[in-house]
Amino acid sequence: MMSKVCIHNAILVVDGEQLLNGGAIVFSDNKIIGIYDRWENQVPVDQLIDANGNYVIPGMIDVHIHGAMGQDFIRPSQNCVDVVAKNLVKDGCTSFFASLTVESHEETCQILDVLGQVKQPENGANYLGIHAEGPYLSAQYKALMKEEYLRDPNLKEFDEMQQAAHGKLKYMTFAPEREGSEELVRKATAQGVHCMIGHTNARVSDVQRAYEAGSVGFTHLYNAMSQHTHRNPGTVTGAFLQKNMMAELISDGFHVDPAVVKVTYDSFGPKRIALITDAMLGKDMPDGEYVFSGLHCIKKGKTVQVKETGRISGSCIGMNDAIVRMQQYTGCSINDLVQMACVNPSYLAQVSDKKGTLESGKDADIVMLSKELEVLMTIVSGNILFDNGDQK
Numbered sequence: 001m002m003s004k005v006c007i008h009n010a011i012l013v014v015d016g017e018q019l020l021n022g023g024a025i026v027f028s029d030n031k032i033i034g035i036y037d038r039w040e041n042q043v044p045v046d047q048l049i050d051a052n053g054n055y056v057i058p059g060m061i062d063v064h065i066h067g068a069m070g071q072d073f074i075r076p077s078q079n080c081v082d083v084v085a086k087n088l089v090k091d092g093c094t095s096f097f098a099s100l101t102v103e104s105h106e107e108t109c110q111i112l113d114v115l116g117q118v119k120q121p122e123n124g125a126n127y128l129g130i131h132a133e134g135p136y137l138s139a140q141y142k143a144l145m146k147e148e149y150l151r152d153p154n155l156k157e158f159d160e161m162q163q164a165a166h167g168k169l170k171y172m173t174f175a176p177e178r179e180g181s182e183e184l185v186r187k188a189t190a191q192g193v194h195c196m197i198g199h200t201n202a203r204v205s206d207v208q209r210a211y212e213a214g215s216v217g218f219t220h221l222y223n224a225m226s227q228h229t230h231r232n233p234g235t236v237t238g239a240f241l242q243k244n245m246m247a248e249l250i251s252d253g254f255h256v257d258p259a260v261v262k263v264t265y266d267s268f269g270p271k272r273i274a275l276i277t278d279a280m281l282g283k284d285m286p287d288g289e290y291v292f293s294g295l296h297c298i299k300k301g302k303t304v305q306v307k308e309t310g311r312i313s314g315s316c317i318g319m320n321d322a323i324v325r326m327q328q329y330t331g332c333s334i335n336d337l338v339q340m341a342c343v344n345p346s347y348l349a350q351v352s353d354k355k356g357t358l359e360s361g362k363d364a365d366i367v368m369l370s371k372e373l374e375v376l377m378t379i380v381s382g383n384i385l386f387d388n389g390d391q392k
Contacts, residue, residue, distance in 0.1 A: 002028045002029045003028065003046040003047065004026055004027070004028045004033070004043065004044070004045040004046050004047075005026065005027055005028070005045060005046065005047040005048075005049065005382070006024055006025070006026045006039060006045040006047070006048050006049065007024060007025050007049045007051050007056055007366070007368070008023075008024035008036075008039035008048065008049070008050060008051065009022060009024070009039070009050050009051050009052060009053060010022070010023055010024065010025070010051035010053070010054060010055070010056040010368070011023070011051075011053065011054065011055045011056065011334075012024070012025060012035065012056050012358060013055055013056065013057045013058075013334050013335060013338045013358075014035065014357060014358045014359070015058075015338070015343060015356075015357040015358065015359070016270065016271075016335050016336070016338045016339030016342070016343045016357075017335060017339075019334070019335055020035070020036075020037055022037070022038055022053075023035065023036060023037055023038070023039075023056075024036040024038065024039035025056060025358055025366065026043060026045060027364035027366070027379075027382050028364075028382070029364075029382050030363060030364050030381040030382040030383075031361060031362070031363065031364055031382070032358060032359060032360055032361065032362050032363070032364050032366075033360055033361075034360055035358060035359065035360060049377075051368055054368050054369060054370055054371065054376060055334055055368065055369040055370070055371070055373075056358070056366060056367070056368050056369075057092075057334070057337075057338050057342060057358070057366075057367050057368075057369060058338060058342040058343075058346075058355065058356055058357050058358050058365060058366065058367070059092070059093070059094025059095060059125075059342065059355065059365030059366060059367050059378070059379075059380065060091070060092050060093045060094065060095075060275075060319040060320075060323070060341040060342055060345070060367065061093070061094070061095045061096065061128075061341070061342060061345035061346055061349055061351075061355065061356065062088070062093050062095075062096045062097070062276055062277050062279075062319050062345070063096070063097045063128075063131060063171060063248070063274065063276060063345050063348050063349050064097065064099050064131060064133075064219070064220065064248055064276035064277065064278050065084070065088075065096050065097070065098075065099055065276070065277050065278065065279045066099045066100075066101065066278070066279065066280045066281070066292070066314060067080070067084055067279070067280055067281040067283070068083070068084045068087045068088070068279055068280075068281065068283035068284055068285075069083050069084065069087050069281070069283065069284055069285060070083075070281050070282075070285055070290075071083045071084050071281055072280070072281040072292065073098040073099060073100055073111075073115065074100055074101055074103060074111055074293075076098070076111050076114040076115045076118070077114065077118075078118050078119065081098065081115070081118045081121055081127055082121045082122070082124060084096070084098075084124075084125075085121035085124025085125045085126075085127060086121065086123060086124040086125075086385075087124075087283070087284055088124065088125040088318070088319075089124060089125055089378045089380060089385040089386045090318075090320075090375060090378065090386050091318030091319050091320040091321075091375060092318075092319055092320050092367040092369065092375040092378055093125055093318065093319040093320075093378075094125050094126060094355075094365035094366075094367065094378065094379075094380045095125055095126040095127075095128050095349065095351070095355060095365065096125050096126070096127065096128060097128055097129055097130060097131040097170065097171055097349065098115055098127065098129070098130050098131065099130075099131040099133055099278075100112075100130065100131065100132050100133060100134075101133060101134070101144065101145060101146075101292075101293040102133070102134035102135045102137070102145040102146050102149045102150065102293075103146070103149060104149055105135070105149075105157055105160070105161075108132070108135065108161065108164075109160055109161060109164040110164075112130060112132075112161055112164040112165040112168070112169065113164045113165070113166070115130050115165065115168060116130070116164065116165040116166030116167065116168040116169075117166055123383075123385055124380070124385070125380060126355075126363075126365070126380065126381070128170065128349050128351060129168045129169065129170035129171070129349075130165055130168045130169045130170060130171070131170070131171040131172070131173070132161065132169060132171070132172045132173070133145075133172075133173040133198070133199070133219065134149075134150065134173060134174075134199065135149050135150055135151060136150075136151065136152065136153040136174045136175060136178055136181065136184065137150050137173070137174065137175045137178075137198070137199035137200065138150070138175040138177065138178070138199055138200050138201045138202075140201045141175070141199050141200055141201055141224045141225055141226070142199060142224075143199060143223070143224040143311065143312075143313075144292065144293040144295055144306070144311070144313050144314075145199060145293065146293065146294060151178075152178045152179045152180050152181075153174065153178060153179075153180040153181050153183065153184035154180070155180070155183060155184065155187055158184060158187065158188065162191060162193075169193055170192065170193060170194065170349065170350060171193065171194050171196065171348070171349070172188055172193050172194070172195050172196065173195075173196045173197075173198040173199060173219040174195055174196070174197065174198070174200075174215075175197070175198070175199055175200035175201065175202060176197055176200060176202045176206040176207060176209060176210035176215065177200060177201055177202045177203070177206045181210065181213075182209055182210070182213040185210060185213035185214045185215050186213050186214055188214075189213075189214035192350065194216050194217075194348060194350065195210070195213075195214065195215045195216065196215065196216065196217050196218060196219040196248070196348075197210055197215055197217070197218050197219065197225070197235060197238075198218060198219025198220060198224060198225060199219070199224045199225070200224075200225050200226065200235050201225075201226045201234070201235075202225070202226060202234060202235045202238065203226070203232075203233070203234060203238075204233045204234070204237050204238045204241065206235075206238070207235060207238025207239070207241075207242060208238065208241075208242070211242050211244070211245060215245070216245060216246060216348065217245045217246035217247055217248065217274070217348060218235070218239050218245065218246070218247045218248060219248055220248050220249070220250050220255065220276065220278055221236070221239055221247040221248060221249050221256075221264065222236060222255070222256050222260065223250065223255050223256070223312070228240065240267060240268075243272070245272070246272055246273070246274050246344055246347070246348055247264070247268060247272055247273055247274065248274050248275075248276045248348075249261065249264065249273050249274070249275060249276065249340075250276060250277070250278050250315060250317075250322075251275055251322050251325045251326040251329065252302060252303070252315050252317045252321065252322070252325060253325055253329065254302075254303050254312065254315070255278070255312060255315065258325075258328075258329040261325075261326065261329045261330065262329050262330050265326075265329075265330040265332060265336075266330075270332065270335075270336035270339040270340050270344075271339060271344065272344075273340045273344065274340060274341075274344040274345045274348055275319065275322040275323065275326060275340045275341045275345070276322070276345075277315055277317050277318060277319060277321075277322060278314050278315050279314060279315050279316055279317060279318070280292045280297075280304060280313065280314035280315070280316070282297070282299035282304055282314075282316050283315075283316040283317075283318070284316070284318075285299065285316075287299055287300050287301065289307065290304070292304070292313055292314060293313070295307075295308075295313065296308065297313040297314075299316055301316070302315060302316045302317045302321060303315065303316065304316060319341055320373065320374075320375050322341065323337045323340075323341050323373055324373045326340065327373065337373075342355075342356050342357070343356045343357060363381060364379060364381060364382035365379065365380055365381065366378075366379040367379070374388075375388070376388055
């Protein structure tokens with residue numbers, strides 16, 4: 001018989017809107033089986049965990065992360081995915097995509113083949129699939145991407161990528177000004193791949209066409225894209241206009257100035273922002289030099305820059321850092337943070353039927369946070385994988 005666990009005496013943040021003060025959640029095996037305003041022993045349970053008035057939220061989801069702990073998803077293996085998955089639980093991140101930088105088509109297909117066949121990590125965050133950041137990107141806004149491999153969309157290549165990925169390719173960044181992009185978006189969308197605008201020199205009209213073709217959002221808004229200028233409005237302007245599209249946002253205060261984070265939150269509202277880390281292999285590693293996308297990069301604290309040029313090259317934050325800084329910069333509520341770190345990413349990852357909110361029947365991916373947003377406990381698929389022992 002499966003054991004039942006109850007976390008009670010919690011501020012239960014259910015779905016970005018509903019908050020239950022003194023609430024309780026019951027889960028059994030890997031599913032949530034009950035949400036309660038108050039715990040009064042409504043059902044017998046095998047384990048009772050007192051949240052001591054702390055927050056209990058859905059597990060956070062990172063749809064844009066390239067690696068951690070010295071592991072980079074472009075050098076894939078079962079161990080690589082396992083190491084990153086285990087690293088993320090202490091951050092309160094319970095699910096993630098493996099994001100890829102650009103390599104040759106042949107090498108990309110080899111990477112996709114490996115990542116398409118890895119098994120679900122044990123004792124780590126859920127591996128949801130693959131995010132191909134490219135290769136159909138703008139050379140002008142390539143950032144760290146290898147320019148020699150950037151090109152116009154090719155539907156035959158896309159089919160080969162899909163086949164190589166064994167159904168795990170779920171998310172793709174593209175530049176809508178490139179020839180053939182609308183056909184790519186329509187085809188990818190029909191096959192269950194969400195297309196995100198990024199690394200792009202798009203005009204407002206390009207963004208509009210991409211939206212009409214089925215694109216759902218913007219990759220790391222502001223970074224590596226044409227900006228909001230008053231005579232030549234670019235991708236950022238398009239993001240402000242397209243109110244049905246989501247925007248990834250790196251809220252580390254380094255990729256995007258805190259004042260711009262604030263004005264974006266004020267303008268977009270929490271329902272259009274998905275917090276991401278864009279973390280690279282230097283995450284939770286000592287400061288020093290790391291090779292990322294073929295470039296020598298210097299990691300210092302939570303920031304990374306290309307050694308030669310000083311260009312930002314990913315981050316070393318966790319989702320816990322993302323929510324702390326987002327609240328610091330905007331003054332947003334815990335409900336808003338859950339919307340941006342759990343609910344919206346679950347939509348982008350196409351798992352909102354299973355994850356992203358605390359509801360009966362959904363996966364038991366649960367995080368306990370202190371009032372200061374410190375991660376106290378992380379539960380993945382009903383298993384307590386992180387417990388700092390400081391719930392009081």
